[in-house]
Amino acid sequence: MTGRRTFVLVDGENIDATLGNSVLGRRPLPEERPRWERVTAYVEEQWGQPVTGLFFLNASNGSLPSSFVQALLAMEYRPVPLSGRSDEKVVDIGILRTLEALLEREDADVVLGSHDADFAGHLTGLLGGDRKVGVLGFREFTSTQLAVDGITHFDLEYDVRAFNAELPRVRIIPLEEFDPTYFLR
Numbered sequence: 001m002t003g004r005r006t007f008v009l010v011d012g013e014n015i016d017a018t019l020g021n022s023v024l025g026r027r028p029l030p031e032e033r034p035r036w037e038r039v040t041a042y043v044e045e046q047w048g049q050p051v052t053g054l055f056f057l058n059a060s061n062g063s064l065p066s067s068f069v070q071a072l073l074a075m076e077y078r079p080v081p082l083s084g085r086s087d088e089k090v091v092d093i094g095i096l097r098t099l100e101a102l103l104e105r106e107d108a109d110v111v112l113g114s115h116d117a118d119f120a121g122h123l124t125g126l127l128g129g130d131r132k133v134g135v136l137g138f139r140e141f142t143s144t145q146l147a148v149d150g151i152t153h154f155d156l157e158y159d160v161r162a163f164n165a166e167l168p169r170v171r172i173i174p175l176e177e178f179d180p181t182y183f184l185r
Contacts, residue, residue, distance in 0.1 A: 003049070003050075003107065004049050004108070004109065005050040005051065005052060005107065005108060005109070006049055006052070006109040006110065006111060007051075007053075007102060007108055007109070007110050008039060008040055008043055008052070008053045008054065008113060008136070009056065009095055009099070009110065009112050009113065009114075010039075010054065010055045010056060010077075010113035011056055011091055011092070011095055011113055011114035011116060012055055012056055012058075012091065013058055013091050014113075014114045014115055014116050014137075015034070015113055015114065015115075015137060015156070016028075018115055018137065018141050019032070019033070019034075022138070022141050023138060023169055024168065029165075031163075031164045032163065032164075032165050032167065033163075034162040035162050035164065036053065036075050036162070038161065038162045039053070039136065039156070039160055040053045040075070040077070042154070042159070042160045042161075042162075043111050043134070043136075043154070047109060049109070053072075053075070054077065054078050055077045055078070055079050056080045056082065056095055057069075057080065057081045057091070058081075058082065058083075058090050058091050059081035059083045060082075060084055060085075060086070060090055064081055080094055089118075092119075095112070095114070096118075096119065099119065099122040099125075099126065100122065103122075103125060103126060106129070106131075108131070109132035109133065110131070110132075111134035111135070111136050111152075113135075113136040113137060114137060115138065115142045115143055115146075116143060117143035117146065120143065120145035120146055120148070123135070123146065127150040127151070133150060133152070134151060134152040135152070135153050135154070136154045136156055136160070137156055138155065138156060138157065139155050139158075139171065140169070140170075140171050140172070157169065158171075
């Protein structure tokens, strides 16, 4: 593939933990999990160029969630199953190394699916020139260190509409988006 494209890097652990612990307060039901194919389709539509999805998984226990990996492959994601020592944050390290490699490419835009402040320095390092940089997740749980001019924020539920079920979220609503009928149902 030639020409400019976007890489969507998904921190699977971070998104799953935020969804389960912070949004739902329990393990998500299948219908409450993101439809990852909607993410790549949305980013492709927003930025008008091909998208490659990379989904980072911690495989340090020596096994792969094979049905999930097969689902990712069917959605044209590239699973990135990493393993390491118990004291290593293998997914974070893998994403950081990928962001460093993308810094060397002038033909690549980046959307990071994570709420984690650990990536702030690398993301801001990608800013400049014509490169587009974005963050994907739940806005209210995204680190304020990722709220930088030049980084576009995509809300997984409200912008991307990646869920089949409405999540029980309470968020600050910009007045221009306020629809009182939502609260009157």
